[in-house]
Amino acid sequence: MSAYAAAVTAEELALHGVPDSVRVNTIDNAGATILAAGSDEQRRRYCPGMAAGETVFSVLFTEPHAGSDLGGITTTAVPMGDSWRITGTKSWNARTSRAQFGICAARTQGHGDHSYAATGLFIVPLDHPRVQVEPIRTFNPEQFFSVRFDELVLPPDALVGKPGQGWSLVAEALGLERTGICFAGRARRWFDQLVAGLRARGELARAEDEHGLGRLDAEIRSSRLLAWRAVQGVVEGGLNAAAAAAAKWWTSELAQRVAWLAWELLGPAADRDAHFPDLALAAREAPGLTLAAGTSEIQLTTMATDLLDGGDPWEEQN
Template identity: 35%
Template sequence: MSAKTWDALVKELLARHPVDGDRLAFLRARFDAGLAWVHFPVGLGGLDAPRALQAAVDAELAAAGAPDNDPGRNGVGLGMAAPTILRHGTDAQRRRFLRPLWTGEEVWCQLFSEPGAGSDLAAVATRAVRDGDTWVVTGQKVWTSLAHKARWGILLARSDPDAPKHGGLTYFVCDMTAPGVEVRPLRQITGEAEFNEVFLTGVRLPDDLRLGAPGEGWEVARTTLMNERVAIGGTPLPREGGPIEPLVRTWRERPDVRTPGRLDELMRLWVRAEAARLTAARLRQQLAAGEPGPEGSAVKLTHATLAQRITGFELEVLGEEGLRHDDWTLRRPERTDVADRAPTHRYLRAKGNSIEGGTSEILRGIIAERVLGLPR
């Protein structure tokens, strides 16, 4: 950790950079002071400090009115790309990508799933062919969140078609502005288009955008996947935060929807939501000791099933009123923030929770094998 204490560094940052001044300049200075990810190395936005210290740093800066990096806008970058680059990237890659990623200057997307390779990610068919100091990438990706806003993408491609499917993969950082990258919107059941198809046609990526060794892409991707599941299901929440929040709010504000039978179900869902929130908090504490493990799969699975059950019960409580949905306009949302949307939107959007970030079926297999020790 820095020779200065974290609170001294916070005071110094606030003294040198007014919170009501240039927002980007403040965020850059915060990163350079090691107050972005305190558990990251010095010089890369951190202090080599325990991860648990981050909450205190964030609270101190929030109390001072300091701007944050709007984490919901760059969830893939912060939750998945950054830990992967830190673990598998070169020094030059860490220096190039981590600072503008954390400040939000560069948004990231995830180029993993394909029309024929979603749950079985190791079956990706997108090809990466080496041509001297560059790689020529051709293929199609799907369900790519925020690809239309992304500057960079984390990309898994097949570099050796003759190797076993887990062994012939290579992991890249993809320049989303490169010639041959085409992004098309995917309209969802909600009427929105937060996801995309991405077509890669002869995209040339220099070798210095490769993460890890050729053929070792699966090991790099596992780092991304483990962090993805924690990012989706393990987001810090206040008490009664997340999917349960609008349901509880409706119950308190609408006496006309209350019945004894519904109260029993509401309490069951509230207890499950609180148990899930506390379990996720415990998981984040365990992360201070190392990389995410298979426990993240359990947290993400619980998040998906609980969100669907809560939103379904919310429609049941509201009856016909809950079925109204007038917002079918094609939208390009910057984030998936459903707490202030219509109940039908929450219900429909929750259906995707059991697919994104690893399907519930795949997660149950991981839990069975790697947590419970059951045979394959």
């Protein structure tokens, strides 16, 4: 189905508070990458199971010393005849314990270089004795893991696309996430719960005076439009990096602001408030919103660079 259908699904799940990282990683990231750049055999082998919810993928891009700048990854994929030998450590990988496979970014040549050119994406089995998956405990409700590859030998058909194609595939894989559709959905859900909680306590009018809730409501509506405009860009194949950065930055910052305002106004006791069942979860999820899929600083840098170059983020859509 089209990216519109994917976006409608993503938005509805966010509006209904359904945890979405397994779906985002499996369908929007790994699935979309295999559909776009995988071989017929890879599509046949993995995609039906993903669509059925039976095959789960973990996204293995970030490393202990390379997150915002994936040009610095040190995981290597050394060619051995037709095969590849993978060595290195990934970190901050969400829900890996639920996954059978990972989609892993590794340096295919120029080991020790700092460049994007020689990155490949590989499908890796996670139940192999040369793969170690360990939990990382955090405040975030997400369960994070680190994944270590100790000279894991992969067959030739583990590579998705071509050896140097990894970086452009990573950028495309994050496409739907960067439209901000999930963040806009969260902002709406949390805001509606905040209003219901305040109304039940008879505090809505005072909160509106002191915190401008009407304005915040309007900002959430406009952030949804911004996200949908970005989705349109994905559908038409014309979403440029600055437009995606604007949508991701604004929607994630706004959802974070709503979560923290709710915490401030309703307080920890509201955790058990029937009107705001998500309060504690929202407060714990909020810090990660402006980090995952590219931090706010990186989105601002992308926008600034494009504008300084004389670009118009929406040019290709006008």
